[in-house]
Amino acid sequence: MNRNHSSRSFATGVVGLALFLWGASAWAHHAISAKFDSTKPLDLSGVVTSVDWRNPHVHIFMNVTNRTETLNWAVELESPSLLEMDGWSKETLRPGDSIVVKGIRARDGSRQVWGEAVRDAANGIEIFAPKPKVSRAPLAPRPTPKWPDGHPALGALPGMADGYWTDPSKTALVEDGVDVKMDEYGLLANLADAAKVAPMQPWALALYRHRQERQLRDDPTYLNCKPPGGVRQYQSRLGLQFIEDRSRQRIFVLMGSGNHNYRIIYTDGRKQVGQVGGDDDNPLYFGRSTGRWEGNTLVVDTTGFNEDFWFTQGGLPHSSSLRLTERFTRPDHDTLRYEVQVDDSAAYTRNWSASWTLKWNGGAVLPAHFCQNNRP
Amino acid sequence: MLRPSRWWLVLLAMALAAPITAQEGHPLKGSWIGVWESNTQHGNDVLMVLNWDGKRISGTINPGTDNIAIDNATLDPTGWKVHIEANAKNKQGAALRYVIDGTIQQLEMPNRAITGTWQSQSGRGKFEIRRQ
Numbered sequence: 001m002n003r004n005h006s007s008r009s010f011a012t013g014v015v016g017l018a019l020f021l022w023g024a025s026a027w028a029h030h031a032i033s034a035k036f037d038s039t040k041p042l043d044l045s046g047v048v049t050s051v052d053w054r055n056p057h058v059h060i061f062m063n064v065t066n067r068t069e070t071l072n073w074a075v076e077l078e079s080p081s082l083l084e085m086d087g088w089s090k091e092t093l094r095p096g097d098s099i100v101v102k103g104i105r106a107r108d109g110s111r112q113v114w115g116e117a118v119r120d121a122a123n124g125i126e127i128f129a130p131k132p133k134v135s136r137a138p139l140a141p142r143p144t145p146k147w148p149d150g151h152p153a154l155g156a157l158p159g160m161a162d163g164y165w166t167d168p169s170k171t172a173l174v175e176d177g178v179d180v181k182m183d184e185y186g187l188l189a190n191l192a193d194a195a196k197v198a199p200m201q202p203w204a205l206a207l208y209r210h211r212q213e214r215q216l217r218d219d220p221t222y223l224n225c226k227p228p229g230g231v232r233q234y235q236s237r238l239g240l241q242f243i244e245d246r247s248r249q250r251i252f253v254l255m256g257s258g259n260h261n262y263r264i265i266y267t268d269g270r271k272q273v274g275q276v277g278g279d280d281d282n283p284l285y286f287g288r289s290t291g292r293w294e295g296n297t298l299v300v301d302t303t304g305f306n307e308d309f310w311f312t313q314g315g316l317p318h319s320s321s322l323r324l325t326e327r328f329t330r331p332d333h334d335t336l337r338y339e340v341q342v343d344d345s346a347a348y349t350r351n352w353s354a355s356w357t358l359k360w361n362g363g364a365v366l367p368a369h370f371c372q373n374n375r376p
Numbered sequence: 377m378l379r380p381s382r383w384w385l386v387l388l389a390m391a392l393a394a395p396i397t398a399q400e401g402h403p404l405k406g407s408w409i410g411v412w413e414s415n416t417q418h419g420n421d422v423l424m425v426l427n428w429d430g431k432r433i434s435g436t437i438n439p440g441t442d443n444i445a446i447d448n449a450t451l452d453p454t455g456w457k458v459h460i461e462a463n464a465k466n467k468q469g470a471a472l473r474y475v476i477d478g479t480i481q482q483l484e485m486p487n488r489a490i491t492g493t494w495q496s497q498s499g500r501g502k503f504e505i506r507r508q
Contacts, residue, residue, distance in 0.1 A: 201430075203402060206453030210483055218484040220398055307401035319401040321430060346402065346430035 031185035034217035036114040040105040048097040053090035075115040081369045142333035154242035163362040166239035170356035173312035186314020204347040211315030225371035228258040229285035230311025256367040265291040300326040319346035334360040402428035410505030412494040456480035
C-alpha cells in the first residue's frame with residue numbers, strides 16, 4: 001500500500017464528516033439491482049491493477065488468485081462525484097494495493113461485483129463502506145431567509161454562504177398516504193404492491209410492473225443519459241440549487257445530476273404557451289413552467305413534457321398530457337418542502353399527490369455529475 | 377411526378393431514414409413500419425401511425441393518399457395483445473375490412489415490434505411492424 005495509516009484515518013474521518021453533514025444514504029448512479037444480484041454475496045481478496053475513475057461508475061480492477069489461476073475482476077463503485085462527496089479521490093487506491101472487497105455478483109455471471117465495502121488487506125482497516133441511513137442531527141430551527149418584499153428565498157440570499165438542496169426524504173414517487181417498501185431507486189420490495197403506488201390505468205400499471213420485473217434496467221436516464229425531468233431532479237442526493245433572477249422574474253433550477261441541466265420557472269405572469277425552447281411541436285424533458293407566489297409558497301405549473309424519459313425513479317409511466325403542479329415551501333432555513341400534484345389522464349385514473357422534504361447543505365457547492373452512456 | 381400510390385413509399389423511406397425516438401409512454405404510440413405478407417390489395421409494406429388519448433387508440437394505416445383509418449383498436453396489457461380493425465377499399469373499390477391481431481415484442485425497447493396476423497376478405501398472412 002502506498003498510503004500510510006494516518007492518511008487512511010484521515011479518509012475515514014472525512015467519510016465520517018460527510019456522514020454528519022449530509023446524513024445521507026449511499027446513492028449510486030443506476031439501480032444497483034439492475035445489474036447486480038443482492039442474493040449473491042461475494043468476497044474478493046487481491047491486488048489492484050487499475051482504477052478507472054470515470055462516470056457513470058468508478059471501477060477498480062483487481063487480480064484475484066486462487067489455487068490454480070489469477071483472474072482479473074471488476075469492482076464497480078458509485079460515481080466519482082458521489083465518491084468524492086464521501087471522501088474518496090482517484091488517489092485513494094492505486095495499482096499494487098492489496099484489498100479485500102465485500103460485494104454482490106453481477107447477474108450475468110461475469111467477473112464483476114458491486115463493491116459494498118473495501119478494506120486494506122494488510123490491516124483490515126475499512127477504506128470504503130456503505131453509508132447507513134443516519135438521521136441528520138437536529139438543527140435548532142433557523143428562520144427562513146427572506147427577500148425585502150417578504151418572499152422566502154429559495155436559495156442563498158446575496159451575502160449568505162452558498163449552498164444547495166439535497167438529502168431528499170423520498171427518492172421515488174409514491175402517492176401520499178401509501179406505505180410500500182422500495183429501495184432508494186424505487187424498486188419495490190414486493191411487486192404485488194405495484195398497484196398501490198399510484199392510481200394507474202391498466203396499461204400504465206402493466207408497464208410499471210414490467211419495468212419493476214426488469215429491476216429498472218431500462219431506465220433511459222441511465223441507459224441514454226436522458227435529463228432528470230419531471231420530479232426526478234428532486235430525488236437525487238446530487239441535489240439542486242435555485243437561482244432567483246428577480247429582475248427578470250424567473251427562477252433557474254440548477255441540477256447536480258443530469259449533466260448539470262437546468263430548468264426555468266417564469267414568474268412574470270406569462271401564459272402557459274409559446275415559451276422559449278418549447279411548444280406543442282417541441283415538448284421538453286422539463287416542460288414549460290410558470291410560477292406564482294401564494295403566501296410563502298411558490299406554486300409552479302408545468303406542462304409540455306415529452307415522453308422520452310421516466311419522470312420519476314422507479315419507472316412510473318407518464319404521457320405528453322402530464323401536468324405537474326409543484327409547491328415549494330421553505331418552512332425554516334434548512335428545510336424545503338416539495339409537494340407535487342400529478343395530473344395525467346392518459347396514464348392515471350385521477351389526479352394524485354406526493355410530497356417530501358429536502359435539506360439545505362450550506363457552504364457547499366452543487367456537485368457536477370456528468371453521464372456517459374457509453375460506459376457500463 | 378410520382379403516381380399517388382408511390383407517395384406513401386416516399387413517406388416510408390423518409391420514416392426509415394429518421395432516427396428512432398424513445399417512447400416511454402403508451403407502448404403503441406408512434407409510427408410503425410413493417411410488412412403484412414401476401415397482401416395483394418395494399419402491397420406487402422405497411423406504415424401505421426398510432427396514438428393514445430387516454431381513452432382510445434386511434435390511428436391510420438399507410439397515411440397519405442391511400443390511407444386507411446383505424447376504427448377500432450385495443451391493447452390488452454395482459455400479454456400485451458393488440459387488436460386492430462380498419463375499413464379499406466380494394467383495387468376495385470369494394471369494401472374491405474382488415475382485422476389485425478398481434479403481440480407487442482420487446483416492450484421495453486424504443487424499436488419494439490408487433491407480430492401477429494392480418495386478415496381481410498382478400499386474404500390473410502403474417503403481420504410484423506416495428507416502431508420507428
